[in-house]
Amino acid sequence: MTVSLEQSTIGFIGAGNMAGAIARGLVKKGHDPQRIIMSNRSSGKLEALQQELGIRITTNNQDVCRSANVVLLSVKPQMMKDALAGLDFTSVDCAISVAAGLPVAKLIEFTAEQVAIIRSMPNTPSIELCGATGLYASQSVREQHQRAAEYVFGAVGEFAWVDDEGLMDTVTALAGSSPAYFFRFMETLIDAGVKQGMDQDTARKLVVQSALGAATLIKNHPDIAISERRIQVTSPNGTTAAALDSLEESGIATMAEAAVNAAVKRGKELSQS
Ligand SMILES: NC(=O)c1ccc[n+]([C@@H]2O[C@H](COP(=O)([O-])OP(=O)(O)OC[C@H]3O[C@@H](n4cnc5c(N)ncnc54)[C@H](OP(=O)(O)O)[C@@H]3O)[C@@H](O)[C@H]2O)c1
Incomplete structure (x- = not known):
């Protein structure tokens, strides 16, 4: 990552509850809303978030990959394959999935091995900036990618890394649920x-x-x-x-x-x- 985290553009594919909560946290922590870009299938939630936060919006997922240094994959697990199909991630530094239960191996497959993948499991108190998020880094993740994930989830609460992907189910049990x-x-x-x-x-x-x-x-x-x-x-x-x-x-x-x-x-x- 050549730009500082504050200067980097953070993208979201999927503009649902979790994406909205994290974007609110980032803006509240002082991240420039013009350095946040969010895509969604339909436009209603995007327009509401643009009005509320002043972020950039698009209904084209590729626009997010084109503009963002870090991309949060924030659609439902069962929607992930379709949402990522055909996207070019080559200019993205790392992708962070928030999808519950979707293993790194699947995310690597869905992104055609183009980008370093971090798996996260946030919980709903993130909406009040009191979240607890578990994080797991896949093999291709570098230290600067981990700092990016910490920057994002530190904006909505506390985070902890686990070094065994199997422990993401324990993260779900202790934090998500x-x-x-x-x-x-x-x-x-x-x-x-x-x-x-x-x-x-x-x-x-x-x-x-x-x-x-x-x-x-x-x-x-x-x-x-x-x-x-x-x-x-x-x-x-x-x-x-x-x-x-x-x-x-x-x-x-x-x-x-x-x-x-x-x-x-x-x-x-x-x-x-
Ligand atoms: N909420 C939680 O407590 C929580 C906690 C931990 C993890 N998560 C994870 O966070 C992810 C999102 O959950 P959520 O509660 O935020 O869900 P959500 O409110 O249903 O948001 C998902 C969004 O993805 C959009 N979407 C679906 N397919 C798309 C596509 N192909 N391209 C672009 N956007 C697309 C949907 O758009 P439309 O509105 O147009 O359908 C919807 O706005 C899930 O994977 C979930 O496992 C959630």
């Missing part, structure tokens, strides 16, 4: 509060803010173990201890492990299909 586990846990806490006689809005406000507060405490103090935090707030024989004992008796650890194993298993099945 996990917001839904936390949503479910919040739902159950709110329902339990309502059963105790509290109104829904109050229960929701208390539970959501507690979830945010707990995550913020952990994130802002990485030197303190999560278990230490838990022990700090658990007085012997107190209310928290009673609740935690109940969760352990109900098998919380077994449930979480089974949930992660189920997501990994399903991810592998989907990748193979």
Whole structure:
């Protein structure tokens, strides 16, 4: 890559939810919207994003490959082959797929081995710039390509590299799918509060803010173990201890492990299909 990341043009093929979230993050972080180009099959979402962000738009995917240094492949996995068919990637430095479950080998095949491929697995909190993205670099990826991916996903949250593609299914289980586990846990806490006689809005406000507060405490103090935090707030024989004992008796650890194993298993099945 001969230009700096700030000066580089970032392209998107597919203008859906994930592409929109990442483009918003980049613009918010100060990336020049004129250095973002996005294509889509239909024009409605493109026009809305152009109005909102001032990015360049096209309904021709090749325009993106012609203009961009880094191209995000952001169509649905089942649409990828068609979206990439016949495209010339020779002037693109690297392509980053956000497609869930689509292996690097397929992406190399769909791009006719013309470009270095990075596989990413972002999650929906990226929309609020609180995303968690797992990244995997294929063999032809160079350090400058990795920095480009970090620039893109750093704009919408945190990222982590895995060095074994098989672990992308674990990324899906721990990041891609996990917001839904936390949503479910919040739902159950709110329902339990309502059963105790509290109104829904109050229960929701208390539970959501507690979830945010707990995550913020952990994130802002990485030197303190999560278990230490838990022990700090658990007085012997107190209310928290009673609740935690109940969760352990109900098998919380077994449930979480089974949930992660189920997501990994399903991810592998989907990748193979
Ligand atoms: N959303 C998530 O939480 C999430 C999380 C991790 C990964 N992902 C991955 O992100 C990718 C996109 O997901 P999404 O939720 O953003 O989907 P989406 O909202 O459905 O967006 C996909 C977009 O691709 C466009 N498209 C389809 N075929 C095309 C083609 N041949 N050329 C150009 N554009 C084309 C569609 O255009 P039309 O509107 O005209 O059909 C649509 O706007 C998926 O591969 C998914 O696995 C999503």
